[in-house]
Amino acid sequence: MSSRDFMLKGINLRGLLIMDAGTGAANTTFWLAKKLKEADGGKIISIDSNPETFPEAKRKLGKLAELVEFIEADLTCMPQIESESIDLIVCHATICAVNNRPLRAIKALSEFYRTLKKGGWLIIDDEYPLPKALKPEEEVQVKRWQTYKSIAELVDGEHYTEIYPEELEFAAKLVGFKDIEVQKFEGESLSEEVMSEWKEEMQEMVNKIDDEDLKIAFWKLIKKIWKKYKEEGGIFPPYYVMRMRK
Ligand SMILES: C[S@@+](CC[C@H](N)C(=O)[O-])C[C@H]1O[C@@H](n2cnc3c(N)ncnc32)[C@H](O)[C@@H]1O
Numbered sequence: 050m051s052s053r054d055f056m057l058k059g060i061n062l063r064g065l066l067i068m069d070a071g072t073g074a075a076n077t078t079f080w081l082a083k084k085l086k087e088a089d090g091g092k093i094i095s096i097d098s099n100p101e102t103f104p105e106a107k108r109k110l111g112k113l114a115e116l117v118e119f120i121e122a123d124l125t126c127m128p129q130i131e132s133e134s135i136d137l138i139v140c141h142a143t144i145c146a147v148n149n150r151p152l153r154a155i156k157a158l159s160e161f162y163r164t165l166k167k168g169g170w171l172i173i174d175d176e177y178p179l180p181k182a183l184k185p186e187e188e189v190q191v192k193r194w195q196t197y198k199s200i201a202e203l204v205d206g207e208h209y210t211e212i213y214p215e216e217l218e219f220a221a222k223l224v225g226f227k228d229i230e231v232q233k234f235e236g237e238s239l240s241e242e243v244m245s246e247w248k249e250e251m252q253e254m255v256n257k258i259d260d261e262d263l264k265i266a267f268w269k270l271i272k273k274i275w276k277k278y279k280e281e282g283g284i285f286p287p288y289y290v291m292r293m294r295k
Pocket of ligand 1: 072074076140141
């Protein structure tokens with residue numbers, strides 16, 4: 050079973066109010082909107098703290114945009130969203146972004162719990178933390194992510210922080226969620242598009258570092274990782290899907 054099939058296994062989407070938690074590149078909003086259309090209706094609210102994601106998301110959705118309302122909000126505090134109003138929340142590749150400071154993921158879980166109807170579903174999927182490569186194909190990913198985190202720490206003092214499923218499950222239970230199911234999936238290939246975006250973002254971030262020697266050292270490292278990717282390719286870490294109910 051694919052991860053997306055596992056996410057929606059046994060859930061009838063017809064007429065549901067769905068929250069896509071973390072619009073980003075809108076891959077999930079697009080997929081959910083197609084599913085909702087096939088199921089004959091319903092509505093999606095797609096939430097991101099960065100409203101700059103919305104115009105591109107609307108463009109990607111085309112006619113399906115009529116099923117979607119975009120809302121600028123912080124997933125850790127959403128006074129705009131009524132309690133017990135949502136049937137299904139999908140949070141794809143975003144819980145690590147929310148968790149850019151310790152315990153923020155718990156705040157988001159508690160907001161998800163508050164806004165879900167009784168019996169409503171929360172589906173979270175995210176990468177496993179990968180502190181070191183367990184196979185050679187993971188080396189590029191480990192290096193590029195360590196580099197991103199080191200630079201982010203220097204310029205912003207915070208960065209995406211992945212969570213082990215056991216710890217996320219513990220936190221979800223504390224908040225009140227039940228019927229928790231977890232499944233692991235293998236990571237896909239790192240595409241040249243992903244790597245190019247990473248390189249561009251790293252260049253912008255390196256320019257914000259004060260120390261000139263550090264800047265040069267990071268430049269060299271980024272070039273070295275890029276070269277390794279071009280020669281050997283790479284894969285994302287494994288990821289997990291966690292399903293639970295209020
Ligand atoms: C990797 S992207 C999400 C990808 C998206 N789900 C998809 O399927 O294409 C992570 C998003 O989370 C958003 N984000 C990070 N922290 C957030 C927060 N506290 N509240 C709302 N959105 C947040 C970022 O702005 C970013 O757009």
